[in-house]
Amino acid sequence: MKFSDIVSQLSPDNHSLNDNPDLNPEIICITRIQETIAHSLSYIEGNKFAKMVATTAADALILPLDKSLQEQATQRGIAWLSSKQPRLTFARAIALFYQPYKPSSGIHPRAVISEGVIMGKNVAIGANAVISEGVKLGNDVVIHPNVVVYPQCVIGDRTELHSNCSIHERTHMGSDCVIHSGAVIGAEGFGFVPIPQGWYKMPQSGYVILEDGVEIGCNSTIDRPALGTTKIGKNTKLDNLVHVGHNCQIGENCAFAGQVGLAGGVEIGNRVILGGQVGVANQAVIGDGATATAQTGISSSVKAGDIVSGTPSMPHSLYLKLAALYKHIPEMYKLHRTLKKNL
Numbered sequence: 001m002k003f004s005d006i007v008s009q010l011s012p013d014n015h016s017l018n019d020n021p022d023l024n025p026e027i028i029c030i031t032r033i034q035e036t037i038a039h040s041l042s043y044i045e046g047n048k049f050a051k052m053v054a055t056t057a058a059d060a061l062i063l064p065l066d067k068s069l070q071e072q073a074t075q076r077g078i079a080w081l082s083s084k085q086p087r088l089t090f091a092r093a094i095a096l097f098y099q100p101y102k103p104s105s106g107i108h109p110r111a112v113i114s115e116g117v118i119m120g121k122n123v124a125i126g127a128n129a130v131i132s133e134g135v136k137l138g139n140d141v142v143i144h145p146n147v148v149v150y151p152q153c154v155i156g157d158r159t160e161l162h163s164n165c166s167i168h169e170r171t172h173m174g175s176d177c178v179i180h181s182g183a184v185i186g187a188e189g190f191g192f193v194p195i196p197q198g199w200y201k202m203p204q205s206g207y208v209i210l211e212d213g214v215e216i217g218c219n220s221t222i223d224r225p226a227l228g229t230t231k232i233g234k235n236t237k238l239d240n241l242v243h244v245g246h247n248c249q250i251g252e253n254c255a256f257a258g259q260v261g262l263a264g265g266v267e268i269g270n271r272v273i274l275g276g277q278v279g280v281a282n283q284a285v286i287g288d289g290a291t292a293t294a295q296t297g298i299s300s301s302v303k304a305g306d307i308v309s310g311t312p313s314m315p316h317s318l319y320l321k322l323a324a325l326y327k328h329i330p331e332m333y334k335l336h337r338t339l340k341k342n343l
Helices: 003-010 047-054 067-075 086-097 316-326 329-341
Strands: 040-043 060-063 079-082 184-188 192-195 198-201 207-210 221-224 229-232 307-309
Touching (some): 040 086, 060 067
Parallel strands (some): 060 079, 184 221, 207 229
């Protein structure tokens, strides 16, 4: 693919063809900036990687709106295009070279389809998938091998269920969702009532709702509640190994990194970001636009827009001050003992 073809499809804010139309290399692949080769396209974002313009083997770069970097690239004979959001432009460029595997529509002869299943157009169902009674599948749904869909589930248009995921009864899934391998959606919530003999298992009669565009990573679990719903809002993305407890209500456009764990009844607003291994206690409330950095422990509420860190959670600015003091604790303790002896 010629560099000019890439420019025409990405419509960047600026590009080197304006001043150097003859600098139009053939691009055969797209690479990380640390792994560039001849005829590759890569990107630069942030000061950490800016110095690599001087050494990269790439024949073309996606750059920020930085004239000095653009001039460096031009001097080295590197074609470039620039964008206010280089990472987003890079993501769009990847799609020009790679499309994920998608099977052709049709039902594999070893799939098990119960009577009464309602299917839309162009559905693809792989080998050993099990689709139970009362399930409704929208148009262009893709179900990979070994997926199990329990009774009365609704799967929206263009949703994709990857191999070995399980969708439990009465789960409602919107359009354009992606459920990755090993994920379990709608299994029983952790509900047990203590009795003298041990524990009485509370029936979990609720169900899970995933709105349009939700993506659930590998081996993540979304539990259904005893009553009511567990709900995940539009375009929210969950990484691998995330657990969402019963009755959680999660807003739109959130992003949770790996090993996040939500206890039951947590309420989370829109555009919330939770870093890896964040834990959120039962019934906690997190407001719109809040962020919790990795390994934060949230025991109560976080206000809208706040950034929190540490366990128990505290304002991120305070956490940074405390973290700076940690390394001085031994000398502070030594000084304390010296002063105590001299009293």
